Amino acid sequence: MNTADSGLPVTVPSTALFTDQYELTMLQAALRSGTAERRSVFEVFTRRLPEGRRYGVVGGTGRVLDAVENFRFEERELDFLRERSIVDGPTLEWLADYRFRGDIRGYPEGEVYFPGSPVMRVEGSFAECVLLETVILSILNHDSAVAAAASRMAVAAGDRPLMEMGARRTHELAAVAASRAAYVGGFSTTSDLAAGFRYGIPTVGTSAHAFTLLHDHERDAFVAQVDSLGSGTTLLVDTYDVTEAVRSAVEVAGTELGAVRIDSGDLLLIAHRVRQQLDELGAKQTKIVVTSDLDEYAIASLAAAPVDAYGVGTQLVTGSGHPTCSMVYKLVARAGSDEPGAPLHPVAKKSMGGKSTVGGAKWAARPVDADGVAEAEVVGTGPVPGGLSGRLLQTELVRGGEVVAREPLDAARDRHRAALSRLPMSARQLSRGEPVLPTEHV
């Protein structure tokens, strides 16, 4: 029986193998050369936003904290590494005792970021920090990509609620994380029961075309659904003829019909026609839900249409054209020896080929103008200028290996809304452009 395909484990599994092999071979070599215990600072950042995007959204921080906490090498992970001869005996012994005992600071979840923003900073011995690269990047790169797409869709949708419906378009567990990131970015609900189970996100869903096709007549399907789910349900009206279906829907459910769903065709045109028909039938409170290959642009194009809610799938879970962020995890400073208190030296890749980095552990601050609107993303090393100390963006997430920043998912969602509201108005434009704040290195 194969088990690892599925999720929702019933005991706490290790996250330690969500790791690229080179992290363990570097550990082995560093243990041998005596450099493993050098105090080190790794930083997570991106060199750029996806082309045309005006801001990024930090998603997945909460999941990173869980992953770090569960990053332990248990017997079966060690057996695997031993049997495959991936690392030597001394390294296996070191791994058996491993737990992260360092410090992590970072942008809290839901915060926005820009090129060069030090989204996360991991500090400890080289050995304990280097192991976390892959799992931290996996989570932040995936979840932030979805959160950013969700945020743009939420901007486009305005006050209308967004439903996440993309589980079928992505890996089954990526889907659960995507629901979570979508919620942070501004979605209200999800169709994914696993996301409801795991994160408490409200779940929604009523019926598909298959249910109508199962019955001999569309009306039979509507009767069955209303009998079972009540007249407040949402009836899907585009299996055959929409006008027929809407008439039938109101006949069956009465004017208290909750909503009708349109899943194909020219949504703008059909929504107007359906609204008119519903009103004429007296179903003035019946809502219209649309759900067909929407992205932020399609949502925006329906702003003037009589639509009450949007369901979004593919384009949400694939980051609306940008399914991953380009966050990297780089060593930016380290001690010259493993003496306690040895000073940290900035380090950076310097080859002419590209991918250069800026050495030194960084702080970031976002000063605001007199109206409270953010003016710049200021990133620096060394002392923080006095005027910026109240505008620092990183918070303490892990102290001495203990997670100190757990929070409910709604806190991240609220934080994102607040952060977005403090950006210049042009952040809310969907059109391609430069990052809405310049990153200033000081």
Added chain:
Amino acid sequence: MNTADSGLPVTVPSTALFTDQYELTMLQAALRSGTAERRSVFEVFTRRLPEGRRYGVVGGTGRVLDAVENFRFEERELDFLRERSIVDGPTLEWLADYRFRGDIRGYPEGEVYFPGSPVMRVEGSFAECVLLETVILSILNHDSAVAAAASRMAVAAGDRPLMEMGARRTHELAAVAASRAAYVGGFSTTSDLAAGFRYGIPTVGTSAHAFTLLHDHERDAFVAQVDSLGSGTTLLVDTYDVTEAVRSAVEVAGTELGAVRIDSGDLLLIAHRVRQQLDELGAKQTKIVVTSDLDEYAIASLAAAPVDAYGVGTQLVTGSGHPTCSMVYKLVARAGSDEPGAPLHPVAKKSMGGKSTVGGAKWAARPVDADGVAEAEVVGTGPVPGGLSGRLLQTELVRGGEVVAREPLDAARDRHRAALSRLPMSARQLSRGEPVLPTEHV
């Protein structure tokens, strides 16, 4: 403690909540209306390939079989559904006894597919089949997208091995499935230890820039790595100056140095220079590995360069521009009553808005010409013409709820290579074009 973020569970967890809520509400309504037991056929297919792609690759079949087998509603799933009032009491009772007892046929993993190919056919009662929609689509849409990208990269790489290194660019468990799909599509190895652990895929990896930066001098890092991993290791040579690094690498490891890795810059130019330098230093057997933002086009552009292996990350796990397939799961036939033996009627969505479907359970065959080259993807309902009966593509996967088609991953990998070799040569062109086989409906 949160647990569901991680993978590698130690007991067999249920896959039953990888489900969109509407599947359960349809079940509830169908149970109530007496239509739940109508024998039904659902089919998985795509209406189109990603723009410009010439073939699709079936990935994830083996994972689907595991997911179907583990699709059970245990106490905690039922508690969740009860507490949230997602379905009513009779539905909860029905779910408690649920296991899929129907039949599944489909294209075996690694096979290629085209628009309209009936990639999978699920047959049983409406109730038992409708529940599987989301989990089947999640797996096939994700894994097939990665397998298709991997296949194109393998075509571009020719005989040179491909290493999968994308874990950090996608969800941590999607990464494990991506490694698996990449292997089916033609990759040889992965950096992802969880993929090695879970699927036995060979793992690789030696060191990153951080390891060089950890040491006071690049040479110290090389010495440490060679001391620990032997002279057959791969040294990363682009942290500072590549020419300096190559000289230093051969000094430290000798001419038996296994390989050097280049991770940035103009790979074509640098590979030529490094090859010449290695040869001049007598390290004629030392291989060159390149790993910087490669996709199938970049790989092809390096065909004439002295490169021995490619490492691919982002573009692989994101499907090289197409991170999901557009596979759908549609009811195509169902009985008119729940009488045993009641005939199946074809059904199809028919609204003018789009997303129409073709009713009826389908077979598919791929006839070949005198040279054994495939000529068309023939898809039909009803009896199979005699000349095609030896060319049928679907195989039996699940019979009466029992999985009958487990196979080692290498079988799928070999099948893919064989299927690709039987397509017209134009399948191997990377340029945009039409599907290499026309789909003929008969």
